[in-house]
Amino acid sequence: MSEAARVSGPDLGHGHPYPGVSLAALAEGSKPSASASLKLLPATARLVFRGREAAIGPAGEAFGVALPREACRFNTNGTRSVLWLGPDEWILLAPGEGPAPLFAAIETATAGLPHALVDVSSRSVAFDLSGPKAGFVLNQGNPLDLSLDAFPVGMCTRTVFAKSEIVLRRTAPDSFVVDVWRSFAPYVWQLLEEARRGA
């Protein structure tokens, strides 16, 4: 274990109380607004799929949503979606479902084909940011051109929001979903709230 940032020694006067920030409490206290509303999305099964060409088709078939081959696009079928994250990397989303049956089905379909399937359901949480000013709010931490021409509905990408990495996707002209690693979520949420002020 490297604790490079740690200060130690006979002088033990370091450390501080830190009550912490509860994401649930933040979400509960968030006021909707006509310009942009922020909502915590419910738990989702999330599977990372990476692999060689031969495994891509069967994986999509088993999941019920084809893995998009165009960069930075996602496919949706019913409640399930598959996001292109890299040329050999996708994330499979199934809101409200448990990961185990999906995992088993895909592993069965891709048995013997070179690939990697990893359950990351708990790794991140997702927010919905919707409203005519959603792009304006996001652009306070994200440097991408979020006009509909440059970032159309159906686009997704890993990118940044302030000092956090996020996965961003546009689900409707005025709706975005921000997926962020769990420990960064309160930080991103609070910055989005700050950005919503006066939007």
Place this chain on the structure above:
Amino acid sequence: MLIINCPYCGERPEIEFRYGGEAHIARPADPSALSDAEWTDFLYNRTNPKGKHAERWRHIHGCGRYFNAVRDTVSDFFVTTYKTGEARPDIEESAR
């Protein structure tokens, strides 16, 4: 903040990328066959040109891919980017 053209995702802001040093320096297939001097050369010596420089970048907060770029170290403009494994393009024209 520079604009970098990821061969997979297209033009994206520099903040999504991580620099990866000079490109086209392959790890020797059998390092133990190298003399200390040859190994040192592989490990440390770089061309550091004034002008067109082939270098590695990674779209770390994007598709995650390493790729190569030719950047003019004088103007800081990119001439081109290309996928890892592809040969360095023959670059003559000046960058803008």
Place this chain on the structure above:
Amino acid sequence: MTGAFRTASGGRIDRSKPVAFTFDGQHLSGFSGDTLASALIANGIHLTGRSFKYHRPRGILSAGTDEPNALVGVGRDEAHYAPNLRATQVELYEGLKAESQNRWPSLKFDAGAVNDLASPLLPSGFYYKTFMWPAKAWTKFYEPKIRAMAGLGRAPEAPDADRYSQHYAHCDVLVVGSGPAGLAAALAAAASGVKVMLVDEQPEMGGSLLASRDASIDGKPAQQWLADALAELSAADNVTLMTRTTAFGYFPHNMIALAERVTEHVAVPDPELPRERLWQVRAKEVVLATGALERPLVFPDNDRPGVMLADSGRTYANRYGAKPGKRAVIFTACDAGYRSALDLAAAGVEIAAIADLRRNPAGELPAKALAAGIEVRPSTAVTGTSGRLRVSGAALTKMGEYDFGATQQIACDVLLMSGGFTPSVHLFSQSRGKLAFDPVLNCYVPGTSVERERSAGASRGLFELGAALEDGYAKGADAAKAAKGAKAPARAFAAQAPRLGTDGHIGATPHNRNPAFAKAFVDWQNDVTAKDIKLATREGFRSIEHIKRYTTTGMATDQGKTSNMNALGIVSDALKTPVPQIGLTTFRPPFTPTTFGIFAGAARGELFDPARQTAIHGWAAEQGAIFEDVGNWKRALYFPRGNEGMHEAVARECRAVRSAVGIFDASTLGKIEIVGPDAAEFMNRMYTNAWAKLEPGRLRYGVMLREDGFVMDDGVVGRMAPDRFHVTTTTGGAPRVLAHMEDYLQTEWPDLDVWLTSTTEQWSVIAVQGPLARQVLRPLLEGIDLSKEAMPHMSVREGTILGIPTRVFSVSFTGELGFEVNVPSEHGRKVWEAIYASGQKFGITPYGTETMHVLRAEKGYIIVGQETDGTATPDDVNLGWAVGKAKKDFVGKRALARASMSAPDRKQLVGLFTVEPQTVLEEGAQVVADPKAPVPVPMLGHVTSSYHSSVLGRSIALAVIKGGRGRIGQKLFVPMPDRVIEVEVTEPVFYDPKGERFDV
């Protein structure tokens, strides 16, 4: 006081809306639409500050960004206070409180003015020449005195209570500046249909058109044309108009930084709005229509309040309805001075005389002035002014062919000067474009572009209205075409305005005064005179870059907006060298001073950095844990009970783990899932260890090197299946290790069928450590047999806990029997609480990172980054056993083969016992063999970890010492500032060296 100097009518102020404000406590009134400067002028006030070095009284010189003198502090209260604002840019609002700066005790009587009388003692380079000795006096005496006497406003004492926001934006064409050229450019780009942003630093768009009196465009008065053009742009939905927005920086690849002032001008700001916004705009194409700045003339006493730039005087009269005086003398080298004279006369100001440096002023404007009966004196220079806190007269001296003629004193309360115009090339220069010297205009204009931009109008020396409009439109059309291939319809502009011509002057103007005493200011803000610059050239300075630094000309917050060209002119004259050969200093961002707040944005306080919390954080906080920062993570450091301090708490926690059971949140450990048919081969190449024979269900401690052979990271790795590894990394090393692995996989071995996925945040990791760990966990687990036989030390099993899938590791970083329970982090807290409840009857004790550190140090376990510093080989830190000697290759293997990597005098990890057992060494302390050795004392190494060990009842330390393993048993010394501590070198494992406690 009311506006005694208001014009009878006109201007863009709203005379129906009076605005009350105070200046240095004096209650004054202006109108909505006034700046602080225009309101002061309307009240007859020019004196607004004291100069930087000589504390000379100074007045308002300009009407814009170039203002060097009228710097004021403005604040609603101490938490909303901004010093050093240019009064010419401060918009008036009801109740505004402004104060002058750099004066004591008052503006009208300033004790520092004694510097002015002593000014022969303060030549250029004065600081360098005077404050050289003794060195001590610099910090104790000189610097505080200089800081108190010189300088600008005071920094506010209270934290800034305002909010600031930061925004990214994109457009096809960004037009900077909304004067005639910028407006025309925006009209062209807008008509092309591309996405346009037009930004202007002023509250109103229009630039020079806002001060126009008699110009017309397309048959309409210029101000009417302006209103129509703005209406056209506002109606277009592809155009964004931003006022109060300064383009202050031009960064690579057409990234332009804008500072937008949102609430600064409002009496009662909306708390939901930020005070300012930083915009980082990425524009496909840029049109720079930044206009031009008027040059002052450098003549003796040109800094008296009431001496002002001629076009600024005109702006106050025409735009703000504020007469700069009752009786004016104009000193000019170009036709613009006449335009000001005519406009001021029309506003009701008496024009006493126009002194023109030129022998034969012959343009359209001089002719009009003569026709209007204004006294015009060609070949005449102003050679001095009178008055104390305000100019009361000017000395006009006739210049003959070889000498000076008669001097006449002329009474006046304002003196307007014009040396012509200097294109505002700051942003162009920031963009790294090359400037070209224009010998006709005697100034620099944009030459070769580097970025995708073009300059238009006055910013490239086109000062005539019609030319600026035509050029602006053409540049706007060109930009739209370059951005998107869009085409603008043809459009012509019929402009009528008096021609300004191309005359002007740079450098000092001639005078017949005693050169030893005449102060002709070049740089008002830094108090640099023509004499100072000449002195620098006499002392041997040749390059403008050196002269600038020696004299400080152009180095004030205005970056020499009014002074640069005149300084060049003086140097050129003194060295008899053409201006282009002297060079030009570089313009750097920001164009005008910018608040710190705008750069911080929302990144302050708790939101400065992400504060990463584990799923168990809330539980620990409720238990009163004290946290430490590890990278961005908040980790529980210890859990105090009652009044315990850290020592007591850590001692208790350590005893609990050694004697019963403790529970520890290890969730921050980095985790990577390595999956694929070639997973084991990849592990073999990345780690020093051999992995092929590791059975699924077993764990191994892995060591990772960089290619240079030094330890990079370590961690326990579980083989979940033949093609699946659960890898752990250090907390801080997680992203670095993943990037390192991806690098090799993508660029060296793309043929390997293996893939990496970060699972750091997927898993909460609950470490249960101590002889009773098994009893605590056993009742909760389903599908996992924890018995010694079924699950020996260093194994991993999958099953469920509370019905939740789990991976349980039998692993110990404490030296005791231990398990690490991995569960998906959304269930982390629930599982933690269940384990804690189950452990109650066994005295389960939560412990923090400090206890973890003590326990691992007692066992001699290293922490990468603490025992290693990037130059330690595995053998240096006693990990030689983890290196697979039989492996043909792994990252770092070749480097380990170099002779120096196994030299006997390398620093090696050992233990240290202080001879006095209760003394705890300081981490980082140096270790020497002979503290009495002559300086420099040879250093043997340093202490890397040091704690009090409660189980041993004494202090322990780890250290890296040259040839350390050969020194075990030796006495060495740790010299400290107050004493020398004697230590004995020991084995680095202090507790249970045989490891008998893992499998109790």
